[in-house]
Amino acid sequence: MTGRIEGEARAAVIRAQAEARRLGQDFIGCEHLLYGLAGADDTVGTALRDNGVTPEGVENQIQRLIADNRAPSAGPGELDRDALAAIGIDLDAVRARLDDAFGPGSLDRPARRPRPAWFARRPGRRAPSGHLPITRQARMCLDRAVTAAAADDPDAAPDTTGLTIALLDIDASALRAVLTGLGVSPPRLAAEIGQLG
Amino acid sequence: MESSSEIAEDAASRDPDVGLRAVAALRELAERLEILQVDNARRLGWSWQQIATRLGVTKQTVHRKHGPRMRERE
Numbered sequence: 001m002t003g004r005i006e007g008e009a010r011a012a013v014i015r016a017q018a019e020a021r022r023l024g025q026d027f028i029g030c031e032h033l034l035y036g037l038a039g040a041d042d043t044v045g046t047a048l049r050d051n052g053v054t055p056e057g058v059e060n061q062i063q064r065l066i067a068d069n070r071a072p073s074a075g076p077g078e079l080d081r082d083a084l085a086a087i088g089i090d091l092d093a094v095r096a097r098l099d100d101a102f103g104p105g106s107l108d109r110p111a112r113r114p115r116p117a118w119f120a121r122r123p124g125r126r127a128p129s130g131h132l133p134i135t136r137q138a139r140m141c142l143d144r145a146v147t148a149a150a151a152d153d154p155d156a157a158p159d160t161t162g163l164t165i166a167l168l169d170i171d172a173s174a175l176r177a178v179l180t181g182l183g184v185s186p187p188r189l190a191a192e193i194g195q196l197g
Numbered sequence: 198m199e200s201s202s203e204i205a206e207d208a209a210s211r212d213p214d215v216g217l218r219a220v221a222a223l224r225e226l227a228e229r230l231e232i233l234q235v236d237n238a239r240r241l242g243w244s245w246q247q248i249a250t251r252l253g254v255t256k257q258t259v260h261r262k263h264g265p266r267m268r269e270r271e
Contacts, residue, residue, distance in 0.1 A: 111228030
């Protein structure tokens with residue numbers, strides 16, 4: 001069904017995949033589709049960029065999300081004093097009592113838990129090659145755009161307008177976070193794009 | 198003036214970032230306490246079964262988790 005996407009809309013999807021791969025991600029999500037559309041060489045691309053949705057802006061937001069997901073509060077084996085204080089546990093008081101009972105530094109030995117096998121085997125860092133899988137929401141966006149285009153004319157393929165409007169209506173957390181980070185209101189932007197063609 | 202822990206408590210009320218970190222820190226703390234207590238119990242001559250009963254797990258679980266460390270030290 002999605003094989004029917006042509007022209008600049010098709011180029012946007014191809015840019016989305018290239019961007020996902022460049023960022024080291026092993027899937028194409030709605031946020032990558034937004035990146036692809038932001039680079040479109042037509043009135044829709046211009047309207048997106050005029051509203052602050054530039055390829056650079058989207059990429060920065062995606063990178064921020066990636067960094068956010070990778071940043072643990074304290075490394076494994078670290079005791080997060082502030083987080084414990086937040087639930088009423090005074091780490092210094094615990095430490096003082098344990099030092100009394102078991103000698104100084106008793107609490108400072110990391111627990112060194114053995115990781116379960118599935119954790120170690122996680123294939124995360126393998127360099128993605130070939131076609132990347134597309135997320136459920138991104139697939140839904142493409143399908144909706146195809147369906148909407150075919151509603152007017154059974155032979156019509158979705159253009160960047162249809163793709164952008166479908167995308168702005170999708171409830172995907174990463175896409176929402178990117179748009180919020182760029183200070184964009186999805187319904188208002190969708191209305192503006194809808195008036196272009 | 199608020200102490201740093203009072204500020205942290207305010208932030209903890211609904212913020213998942215603080216709440217989830219607290220869970221992770223609590224797990225790490227519990228792990229360390231378990232090691233200290235199990236080691237101490239073994240030194241005092243407690244059986245694996247006695248330790249397991251207090252921890253609320255099976256003897257096999259305790260032995261699999263802590264047995265290798267004991268053997269390393271001997």
